[in-house]
Every structure is written in C-alpha cells, then in structure tokens.
Amino acid sequence: MTARPSPDDGLSPADLAAKYGLTVSGARPGLSEYVRQLWGRRHFILAFSQAKLTAQYSQAKLGQLWQVATPLLNALVYYLIFGLILGADRGMGKEVYIPFLVTGVFVFTFTQSSVMAGVRAISGNLGLVRALHFPRASLPVSFALQQLQQLLFSMIVLLLVAVAFGSYPSLAWLLVIPALALQFLFNVGLALIMARAGSKTPDLAQLMPFVMRTWMYASGVMFSIPIMLKGKPGWIADALQWNPAAIYMDLMRYALIDGYPRENLPPHVWAVALGWAVLVAVGGFVYFWKAEERYGRG
Amino acid sequence: MADDMNNASEAHIPTVIADGLHIVYRVNGAKTGKGSATSALSRIVRRGDERGVRKVHAVKGVTFTAYRGEAIGLIGSNGSGKSTLLRAIAGLLPAERGKVYTDGQPSLLGVNAALMNDLTGERNVILGGLAMGMSREQIRERYQEIVDFSGINEKGDFITLPMRTYSSGMAARLRFSIAAAKDHDVLMIDEALATGDRKFQKRSEARIRELRKEAGTVFLVSHNNKSIRDTCDRVLWLERGELRMDGPTAEVLKEYEKFTGK
Numbered sequence: 001m002t003a004r005p006s007p008d009d010g011l012s013p014a015d016l017a018a019k020y021g022l023t024v025s026g027a028r029p030g031l032s033e034y035v036r037q038l039w040g041r042r043h044f045i046l047a048f049s050q051a052k053l054t055a056q057y058s059q060a061k062l063g064q065l066w067q068v069a070t071p072l073l074n075a076l077v078y079y080l081i082f083g084l085i086l087g088a089d090r091g092m093g094k095e096v097y098i099p100f101l102v103t104g105v106f107v108f109t110f111t112q113s114s115v116m117a118g119v120r121a122i123s124g125n126l127g128l129v130r131a132l133h134f135p136r137a138s139l140p141v142s143f144a145l146q147q148l149q150q151l152l153f154s155m156i157v158l159l160l161v162a163v164a165f166g167s168y169p170s171l172a173w174l175l176v177i178p179a180l181a182l183q184f185l186f187n188v189g190l191a192l193i194m195a196r197a198g199s200k201t202p203d204l205a206q207l208m209p210f211v212m213r214t215w216m217y218a219s220g221v222m223f224s225i226p227i228m229l230k231g232k233p234g235w236i237a238d239a240l241q242w243n244p245a246a247i248y249m250d251l252m253r254y255a256l257i258d259g260y261p262r263e264n265l266p267p268h269v270w271a272v273a274l275g276w277a278v279l280v281a282v283g284g285f286v287y288f289w290k291a292e293e294r295y296g297r298g
Numbered sequence: 299m300a301d302d303m304n305n306a307s308e309a310h311i312p313t314v315i316a317d318g319l320h321i322v323y324r325v326n327g328a329k330t331g332k333g334s335a336t337s338a339l340s341r342i343v344r345r346g347d348e349r350g351v352r353k354v355h356a357v358k359g360v361t362f363t364a365y366r367g368e369a370i371g372l373i374g375s376n377g378s379g380k381s382t383l384l385r386a387i388a389g390l391l392p393a394e395r396g397k398v399y400t401d402g403q404p405s406l407l408g409v410n411a412a413l414m415n416d417l418t419g420e421r422n423v424i425l426g427g428l429a430m431g432m433s434r435e436q437i438r439e440r441y442q443e444i445v446d447f448s449g450i451n452e453k454g455d456f457i458t459l460p461m462r463t464y465s466s467g468m469a470a471r472l473r474f475s476i477a478a479a480k481d482h483d484v485l486m487i488d489e490a491l492a493t494g495d496r497k498f499q500k501r502s503e504a505r506i507r508e509l510r511k512e513a514g515t516v517f518l519v520s521h522n523n524k525s526i527r528d529t530c531d532r533v534l535w536l537e538r539g540e541l542r543m544d545g546p547t548a549e550v551l552k553e554y555e556k557f558t559g560k
Contacts, residue, residue, distance in 0.1 A: 013317035013361065017399035020312055025398040026389025044428035048412075051425050055416035058460065127411035130390050132429055133403060202326065296391045 028293040031286070038135045045138050049146035071154035074109070075102040075161065082222040091227040095165045096259040102161045103256060104221035106154045107249045110147055111187055112212045117143035118191030119198035119205045122295050129296050136295045137288055140195040144188045151180070158256070167258040175255035178270075183248040185277040189284030196288050199295055219245040224264065241266045244276040313484055313515045314364040314387055314404065318396035321357040321379070321386050321539075356382040358539040359396065366401075369516040371530035371547065373523070373554055379539040380519045384486045387517070401514065404484035405430070407477045419450055419457040419464070419472055426476040440479050447505070448475035449498060471498050478505050485513040503528075523551055 011019065029037060038045075057066045078101055083094075092100060121140040122129060129136060155176075163169070198204045218240055220228070225246065229237040240246060251273060253260045266272070357379045364370055372380045385391040388404045412429035413422045423444055427437035448471045450456045450464075461469055487506065506529070510516045520526050526533065526547065533550040535543040537557075543550045 013315045013363070013399070014397070016312060016363065017315050017317075020401065022312065022315060022399035022401050025387060025400040025404065026392060041428075041431070043434055044425075044431075047425050047428050051414055051417055051421060054421075055414050058416040125411070128429075130385055131406055131411040133389070133405065134429065134431065293389075294392050296385070 026293055026296075028289070031289060034135055034137070034289050034292070038137055038141070041134050041138050044134065045142045045145060048138070048142045049149065052143070052146045053149055067150065067153040068156055071106060071109075072157045074105060075157065078102075078105050078222065091224055093259065096257060099158075099162045099165050099167060099257045100224075100253055100260065101222055102158055103253050104219075104249050106151065106158055107183070107252050108216050108219065108221050108245055109154075110151045110183065111190065111245055111248070112216065113150070114144045114147045114187035114191045115194050115212060116205075116208060117147060118194035119208055121191065121195040122199035123202045123205070126296075136195075136292055137192060137285065140191040140288065141188055144184065144191040147187065148180075148184050162256045167256060170258075172255050176252060179248060179251040179255060179273070182251075182273045182277040185281045186244055186248070189277075189280035189282070192284035192288040193280075196291050199291075215243075215245060219243055219249065221249065226264070238266070242272060244273075244280070247273050247276065311366045311401075312363050313366050313401040315399040316360050316362050316383075316387065316396070317399070319357055319360045319383075319386060319393055319398060320355070320395040321382050321391055322394040323354040323356055323382075325352045325354060356539055357386065357536075360536070360539075360541045361396075362534060362541065362544055364515050364517075366514045368532055369510055369518065369530045371526040371533040372517060372519045372536060373521075373526060373533060373550070374536035374542075375558070378536045380536055381488055382539075383536065384488060384517060384519060387484075388486060400484060402483040404486060405480070405482045407482075407485060407487045407509075410473050413461065413473065413476075415462040416460055418460055419445075422461055422472070423457075423476055426473075427479065430477070430480050432480055444475045444479050447478075447501070448472045467495060467498075474502055478502070478509060482509065482513050484515045484517075485509055486517040486519075488519045523555070527551065 017023075028034075053067075054064070057063055060066055062069065079098060082101060083097060118140050121143050122136065125139055128139075159169075194204070194208070220240065225237055225240050229240070241250075247266075247269060250265050251269060254262065254265055360383060372383065374380050382391065384406060386393055387398050387400065388406045389398070389400070390406065412426050414425070417425065423441060424434075424437055427440070427444075428434070432440075445451060445457055448468075450468055450472055456464065456468065461472070464472070503525075510529070516529075518526065518529055530547050533543075533545065533547045533554075534541060535550050535554055543553055
C-alpha cells in the first residue's frame, strides 16, 4: 500500500463507513424486511424440509415405506396398551375409541415433534448458521414443515383406520384441512420460540421430552377429558379442554369420526383454535426475530 | 481511457471496514477439566458469573479497511483467528465489541454445512444453490455447468448416487463447484484451493481468478504462502487474535517466514 494522501485520511472508521454508505455487517433487518427476506427463501425452506424428510430413511431397506409404517406401528402400540391392557376407552365403543386414540396420537405427535425439532433448529445447525446467510427463521419453519409432511403420511394411515372402524368419507372430512392449517401455524410459532430458547440453552433438548409427555397425558390423547374428570371441579376439565393440543385433537376427531358428536367439543372451538394459532405464530415470530443477529454465537 | 479514470477514482472506495473488532466464543461445559455430574452440580450451586461457560477470545481488537479491487490474504498459525475474522466480516458471528461495516453482503465461499450425505449429488446441487440464495431458475441454468466443473460424472453416473458413496476427494470437488457457482460482491475463501487432485486444483484456481474479477474485494485464508503470493496484493497477519502486520504481500510474507523460521 503506498500511502497516497486521501481526503478520507482523517475520518474515523464509523464516519468513513457512513460516507461510502457501508452498513453494519450482520445487523438485524426490520420486521417487514425480515418477512420479505424469509418469503424470498421459501424454495430453500421447502427443499430443506424435503431433504431432511428423505434423508431420514435413506439407509433403510424399506426406504420411504417407513414414512407410513412408523405411524402405523405407533398406533398399534398405543392400542395394545391403552385399548386392550388398560381399558381407557371408558364411555366409548371400540369403533369410536380406536380412531379417537389414533387421531390423538398423530395430532399430538405433530406438535411434539415440531417442538423437539425447534429446540435443535439453531443449536443443532450451528455449522449452517455460521457458514451461510439466510433469515434464521428459515430453519425452525423448515423443521415444522418437515413435520407437516410427515403428518400427511400419517394421515393416510389415519383415514384407513377411520374407514376400517366405520367412519366413511363425508363432507365433514374437509374440515381436516382448516384444522391442520391452524395447527401448523401454531406449531411454527412454537418451533420459533423453542429455537430461540434452545439456541441460548441447549439443555432444553434434555428437558423438553418430560414437558411434552406431561402435556400429552394432560391433553386427553388416550382418554376423553369430560368423561375421565366427571365429578371433579369443572375448571380442571375446562382448562385441559381449552389447551391448544386438546383443541386441535378434538377438531380432527370431530371431522373424521362419525360417533364423535359436536357436544364433545368445547364452545367456540374454531375461534379458540384460530386464536391460539395466530397468537403463538405471531408472538413466536417476533420473539425469534428479536434475537436474529445473535444466533451465530456458540 | 475512461476505464482508467474509473479505476483511479474507484481505487480508494472502501468495501469492508473493521473497527476495533472483538469476537468471543462461549463454550458450554468446559470450565473445569473434570466434566463429572457432581462438578456440574457444584457449579450450579456456586453460581459464577456464567456457570460452566468458558470464553475463548478469538479476535482481539482488529482494525483495518479494505478497498474495492483488492485481494487480501490472511495468514497466521493455526488457531490465530483467521477463519473467525472472516465469519465476523460476513456477519455470521456476532461481534462482542467493535463493528464491521460492509458494502453489500459479503459471502463465505462454502456450502458444506447445507449439504446432506444421504442425498444424491443432484439434490445436493439444488439444495446448496438454494441455501446460498440462488433462485430455482439460476440453479437450473447453471446445473450442467456445476456438474461438469466438478468432474463427478467423468467416471460414470455418480451424480445420481448419494453423496456418502463419494470418495472424499469427489465430495470436496462437488462442494467447491457448488460454492463457486455464485457471483459475489465481497468474496471470502477459506483454504478452498487445496481440494481435489492436481487437475482439479488447476481448474479451481482459474475459477477463483474469475470470481476475483467479478467480485469487488477478495479475502483468502491459506497456509500456502505460494497461493497467497500468486493471488493477493495485500496481507493481514493475525497472531493470537491480534493484527500483527498489515501491508504489501512481499513485506508481510518476509516477516512471517522469519517468524515461522522458514
């Protein structure tokens, strides 16, 4: 470097940067700009989720068949334990209880695995975060999307089970679509919240399975909340029924199972489902965005 | 003539400014030598300022200004903070103190982390391209170019096999080919020249020169003094996270070689 005299010589680095319009590297963009950037990465988000999904079973001999076989085996195990051994089907006939149980397991697993994937979305992909630029929210969103695709495979099993136990396709089945859309939105929000928390405290990955299992047993996956809690104070059943996991499960059961009438659902159930989805998705997104520039730090 | 005028006025336009930059890594669970459960528990009970966390001060107060058209080499012994500095310039590692100002978005040459061994080379090309921010159309346009450049298909149809079946050299070549497919404003290369066999090295050196022409400013981290001498006109020498020397390639390399005892 020859020390050529320059009009910039006396300037401090910050002034020099301002003069030539340089910006701080890695600064957090505004919220609307962030949404725009994220939308610009939609192809990456989709491709990444599909890649993860495919990579999961690529070494197995049966390959992608496991996408359907895994949920089917899951349903069988739960039926064996709760249907045959424990007899949790109080107040319901077999033809209602089995689709009831399978729906519950699948719908809850959707939320559960989104949370677990969310915890590791940043902390488990630090290499990626430290190597490339993209809105970090792409990762948790992508993981939630992977779980949605996984659930769509499970839905095949679920529809077969419903038909096998005497609930035939009807217009009500279309309600599955808005119910899933709302739950997906809710899961994305949850994954975003967990991703930020997990990037600061990776220990959450050890803790969350216990939290999730507690949540599962409290949400009436294997039993009907109103019947199980008959005689207990009403607010306990109310609190359990209004929790988002129970709401989304009930909506799906109502849509699919003939013998699961409207009376089993709490009042204003769609409004509550929408409320949870919007609240958690928007809240989670803003919460995640607030720490955007700090995710690379180990 | 007009071109010359442009070059003269562009010569001193800064593209990257680092101002008193400090980078600190935090490593969990490495405070004491013993990682037993009881020592972890006693740390929690004792409550230090940050329990169980050890800090690594990787870059200490580095200040420099890079201008358009420069190719800057980064040298220093292992663990001197070169790669960390590059990541901080790219905005991938948050600064503890100080700031980095850049013109546009500097990018690190490398997509390793986005690729998945269980997927075919074909899908990895697409995934890697998307991860770098290319559009689906851009990837479609360049796909054949990337595959041809990597030379993966020279020994049969390997691009449709999962990447885990590749030899390490083949995988490295594919990674470099994907990474080098995109044009960058400020480009940073971390020892990328040393991959593959002799033939591929020649090809990648040529590609790097091409990228240099298109990019405004290039940073190159390398332990190979020859490749630094060939490509860079200015060198930053880092030692223990501090900027030890900053100047023309020949001068700094002479001091560095004296220091390393070559």
